Amino acid sequence: MNSPSFIIISGFNGKDAVILNRCLSKHYQIVAINEPAEVLAVLDSEAVDLLLCNTATKEFDALELLHQARKNHPETIRLLVGHLSHEETKKAINEAAIYQFLSNDWSISQIELLVSRALENKELSYRHRHLSRELKIAEDVLTKHQVKQHNDQNDTRFDKLIYCSPSMATLCNLAKKASSTNLPVLIQGETGTGKELIARGIHQNSDRNQQPLLVHNCGGMSDELLHSELFGHKRGAFTGAISDRLGLFPAADGGTVFLDEIADVSPTFQVSLLRFLQEGEVKPLGSDQVIECNVRIITACNQPLNALISKGLFREDLFYRLNGFQLNIPPLRKRSKDIEVLANFLVAKFAVEFNRKILGISSGVMEKFMLYHWPGNVRELENEIKRMIAINDGGTFITETSLSPHIAALKTKVNSVNRDLSLNGQTLKQKVEEIEAKIIADALVRQRWNQSKTAAELGLSRVGLANKIKRYELASEV
Ligand SMILES: Nc1ncnc2c1ncn2[C@@H]1O[C@H](COP(=O)(O)OP(=O)(O)O)[C@@H](O)[C@H]1O
Ligand SMILES: [Mg+2]
Known part of the structure; x- marks a missing residue:
């Protein structure tokens, strides 16, 4: 069970305060406080749902109190009764942002109605916020459900x-x-x-x-x-x-x-x-x-x-x-095969999202992606690709010129296999060994010089790999 709403009434003369107290306390918890500083102190220490002020008392500045209450506790509903000049009306609306105003000839039943509507409104807006959150989650469930059906296949x-x-x-x-x-x-x-x-x-x-x-x-x-x-x-x-x-x-x-x-x-x-x-x-x-x-x-x-x-x-x-x-x-750097499929997937995804026609990623970019250590993992790859697509004019491949400088600066020297297969005076054996050395160097960089993993990737034994590293005099650059 919810506890009753808490209301402060302020600035009412003795008789009115007694009547209001008697009627409203049937449904709510009421306190009558006429000292503005005390009202503000209670607002600070209690969860007050509504503040009802009256302009009738001369020495009491209801508008200023409501203004302060708005600044410190905007969630408390502010109601005002009494008489207002043109200037005061402006202040009540603009500065105190009151919920509603009742003129001097108010009756207790009007006040009761006004208070109950205002509290209902407050409750509804709270529930609205809560349900919006739930709804968003429910929508999420629905789309994921469709994805699940698709993935089941x-x-x-x-x-x-x-x-x-x-x-x-x-x-x-x-x-x-x-x-x-x-x-x-x-x-x-x-x-x-x-x-x-x-x-x-x-x-x-x-x-x-x-x-x-x-x-x-x-x-x-x-x-x-x-x-x-x-x-x-x-x-x-x-x-x-x-x-x-x-x-x-x-x-x-x-x-x-x-x-x-x-x-x-x-x-x-x-x-x-x-x-x-x-x-x-x-x-x-x-x-x-x-x-x-x-x-x-x-x-x-x-x-x-x-x-x-x-x-x-x-x-x-x-x-x-x-x-x-x-x-x-x-981490992403330990699954280089995923870098490639993810990069291609993300390019296609963001090209659609950004409405760009992109033919794909150049092999140079992919090589650098494989070398980079991705401390921010897939989120970082997503951001890099989003940025590259955003600066691409469309209709072309994404090339190294759009890479972030720290990724573009990675050295692919050992990584880029010499694609010129002419012997240029070498023997066939020498050429094959040159290519083999480059393939091994490439795998070592990709696996960050983890020899067990490199051997597994290349289908070699660890000893076999160690022999080749020695024979080709390969060494880590870092
Ligand atoms: N294997 C994956 N396939 C597709 N997108 C992924 C994959 N892994 C991560 N992402 C995306 O990368 C971003 C970060 O993922 P997230 O789950 O928030 O990571 P974490 O919670 O570990 O920080 C998200 O946009 C997510 O969709
Ligand atoms: Mg997270």
């Missing part, structure tokens, strides 16, 4: 993810398995690797996909705010809590909650989260009642949680509760 994809590297294929197979369960999922990976995209994919592929997926970033939030966001609060639970708030967990009942940057949660809040995971119920701030909610939890973190546990920064018992499935997304 193609089991080499997972939701909206584009990939062709074996590591991503293994990861997405695990994500598909996770989707069919209710177990919590912990997704770890550098920023921009697609943690949120995977979380959304898991939700869409789960039985919960007709219920909301609510996303919350836990980074940089006080415990109080986080508690109120996730578990909700009652009106007046703390300064600024002007109405009840349904937390994210109760709002996502039946659906999924995705908590990003989980490592940023304080030790105290980790305990609250653990309690929720153990008991499946939340207690809004300022409330003594618990609400049961059935949500599936997906968390994400851009560093391995294990490392934080060993430093004593993350509770081990909470980790086990979150770690039903663990998905570790490799």
